[in-house]
Amino acid sequence: MPNDLIYFLILASIEGLGCRGAHRLLDFFQTPSAIFSASMGDLIQQGISEPVAQSLLSVRKRTQAEAELAKCQQNHIQILTFHDDAYPQILKQIYDPPVLLFVKGDLTCLNMPSIAIVGSRRATPYGINAAEKLARELAQRGLTICSGLARGIDSAAHRGALEVQGKTVAVLGSGLDYIYPRENRKMAQQIEQSGCVVSEFPMGTSPTPQNFPIRNRIISGLSLGVCLVEAAEFSGSLITARLALEQGREVLAVPGNITSKNSFGPNLWIKQGAKLVQNWQDIVEELPRPIKEQVLSSSKTSSDAPEPSLFSEVLTGAEKCVLELLRDDEASHVDHLLERSRLSSSELLSTLSELEMKDKIKQLPGKNFVRKV
Structure with missing residues (x-):
């Protein structure tokens, strides 16, 4: 397995190969070791350019991959390859799943029913409140909350799940050693305890703008549906909603004030057919039947025996x-x-x-x- 990990790390690091190119090679050669035992001619016959083939077989790339593996082991980062049983099955269904994932935390979260909650970095109090409430109530009912650890709506979604000790997954647009924004480092540590932090980018990768649209396909790919809470006209979260649609996921949106620019995205998606969300039940109704029945059943059980409040509800x-x-x-x-x-x-x-x-x-x-x- 260590050799396979090295091979997967090399595949993921080759510029010009990409996820689809790597999967094409894996489909043809069946195993990573067979790819690296192939001749230059065999690789080129599979549509790989000569420079990419040379890079694949270079000693320098292997040395870099070995160093990356050592860094991950030192930092307690797990590497999931596309061939691993623990690799999220729902993510395998998308057009261009990552060849590997770097994970810190509980791997099992990646194969649990998940809902993505995404939206504006410059969120209003209304948006923060709505995201926290939905995440809190969905997490209480056993659903994992997936988001991108960004400021605003993403942070609110993670926070809502953490408030009730629920499961949440944060997908980064950087290496796992480069938490962005910096003020969310403590939150990332909390997520590692009750969920996991995930990235397809190797350690040392900084959060450059082009990385975020790439990671957005993972947020939607890990989820049964994407709920949009506040997004201006050119918000990156609209990319996540579009990717969800392309991946066959449910797209849902919380309506907003028509005078607010942050309402542009959700209101537009609702107009185009996205499910309007007013409460957690609206989201659960769109889930596959077995999951929906399980969530509603657990919700009914918990509502039969409400937990007593620590504080009296009587207000002065x-x-x-x-x-x-x-x-x-x-x-x-x-x-x-x-x-x-x-x-x-x-x-x-x-x-x-x-x-x-x-x-x-x-x-x-x-x-x-x-x-x-």
């Missing part, structure tokens, strides 16, 4: 007052709340703290607050 007069001032689609600054609520500064801060503990509101950066949906 001050809490009701502040809650009525907050919206779920627009953040309010603490100074604005101080002026409108007519509470003292200490009373307001205490009330906001209580509402956060009761899971009624969420604090955003800059002392801004929004009502949770």
Whole structure:
């Protein structure tokens, strides 16, 4: 197997070969070792250019692959090849599946029923709230949440799953040693504990812009459906939705305010036939029947015996007052709340703290607050 891993690492690293070229060689020669035992003429007969064939057989490429394998072992990174049993079966169905995947975390997540939640990096409080809520409620019911660890909607989707100790998969547009954005390093570590972080890019690969459309096909490819939450006209998440459609996946969208530029993508997709999503049930309804029945069955069981809340749901007069001032689609600054609520500064801060503990509101950066949906 170590030799096969080396061969797969070489195949994945050859410029000009690509996933489809590598799969063409694997289909013809059957095993990686047979590819590297073939003559230059045999490789060229399979449509491989002479420079690519020379690169495949070069000693330098093997040395680089051996160094890459050593780095992965040192960093506890697992390498899944296309021939491995643990390679996600649903990903094999797409037109150009990666020859290999670098994975950190729980491999089993990659073969669990998954929903992708993607959207704008510049998300509004409404979008953050919606993504977190959907991810939280789907993860509670046993579905894995897949996204790209980007700022905005992606981070909200991962966070929602993590809040309920659910499974979530983060697909990177860089090497696993280069977490981007940097502020999500802690989140990536949390994901490794309850899910996994995945990339087809070798270690040391920086998050260059051209990598993200490439990784988007993996996000949609790992998922039964893609749910779009906020995307401007030229958002990269629209690429993910289009790829999902091409891959035969369900495309769903959360509708948005028609005056917001972030609503362009979801509203357009809904107009073109995507399923309009208002709650987790709307997503589950579109899943294959056995999975849908399993999710709905577990949901019914859990709803029969709701968990008691740590905090009383009875709200004080001050809490009701502040809650009525907050919206779920627009953040309010603490100074604005101080002026409108007519509470003292200490009373307001205490009330906001209580509402956060009761899971009624969420604090955003800059002392801004929004009502949770």
